[in-house]
Amino acid sequence: MGDKPPGFWGSRSWIGCVEASLCLDHFGGPQGRLRHVPRGAGLQGELERLYSHFAGGGGPVMVGGDADARSKALLGVCLGPGTEAYVLVLDPHCWGAPKNPSELQAAGWVGWREVSTAFDPNSFYNLCLTSCNSEKQLPTRD
Amino acid sequence: MSKVSFKITLTSDPRLPYKVLSVPESTPFTAVLKFAAEEFKVPAATSAIITNDGIGINPAQTAGVKKISADNADPKKCFSKARFRTANNS
Numbered sequence: 001m002g003d004k005p006p007g008f009w010g011s012r013s014w015i016g017c018v019e020a021s022l023c024l025d026h027f028g029g030p031q032g033r034l035r036h037v038p039r040g041a042g043l044q045g046e047l048e049r050l051y052s053h054f055a056g057g058g059g060p061v062m063v064g065g066d067a068d069a070r071s072k073a074l075l076g077v078c079l080g081p082g083t084e085a086y087v088l089v090l091d092p093h094c095w096g097a098p099k100n101p102s103e104l105q106a107a108g109w110v111g112w113r114e115v116s117t118a119f120d121p122n123s124f125y126n127l128c129l130t131s132c133n134s135e136k137q138l139p140t141r142d
Numbered sequence: 143m144s145k146v147s148f149k150i151t152l153t154s155d156p157r158l159p160y161k162v163l164s165v166p167e168s169t170p171f172t173a174v175l176k177f178a179a180e181e182f183k184v185p186a187a188t189s190a191i192i193t194n195d196g197i198g199i200n201p202a203q204t205a206g207v208k209k210i211s212a213d214n215a216d217p218k219k220c221f222s223k224a225r226f227r228t229a230n231n232s
Contacts, residue, residue, distance in 0.1 A: 002202030018190040021198040033196030036153045124154060129196070 016064040017126040030130045037125040050077045059130035067123035085115040152182045169205040
């Protein structure tokens with residue numbers, strides 16, 4: 001894509017949500033819009049936006065941080081009574097073909113996490129909100 | 143020579159400082175990013191510029207890139223990139 005200097009390919013340098021959004025654009029994938037969450041802000045301020053994103057049919061949200069280097073993918077958000085809030089987190093390192101969703105949950109690859117504990121207040125985060133490609137809708141399950 | 147102007151905001155700073163840059167259309171965006179990073183005293187290598195509605199800008203483009211439509215060309219934001227490590231190199 002030309003966004004990196006020669007020598008980047010094959011190196012152990014880091015990439016993040018910005019590069020992911022550029023890849024989506026370059027390879028004709030769904031659109032990825034970026035949101036920056038400054039250090040210390042936490043994701044509380046983004047919950048309404050995430051809720052609107054998923055309620056409007058938005059796709060997975062890629063999440064990358066600096067102090068928190070564990071990449072995550074958000075698949076949903078749940079706003080509980082009071083100030084409770086949860087996000088459905090998928091570990092993108094998940095690989096293989098599970099027999100059923102329960103297997104994924106049991107292995108810890110996907111699960112609901114409380115927002116206040118799932119994110120490090122000492123880290124900034126970049127979110128890449130992907131839009132659904134309406135031409136490739138996934139079949140629904142009854 | 144046509145010029146384009148950008149208002150670039152450093153969103154990683156809670157004070158949201160900004161700079162207004164005016165460069166020739168043919169200027170590589172790498173130069174815009176480098177200059178903005180120097181002005182904000184942040185590393186260019188870990189910074190990125192996105193449009194106001196969250197579209198990432200490939201620094202390989204020129205400053206006059208037509209992809210940035212008039213309604214989201216200004217202001218833009220400059221912030222430090224986050225990182226994730228893929229399973230292949232973890």
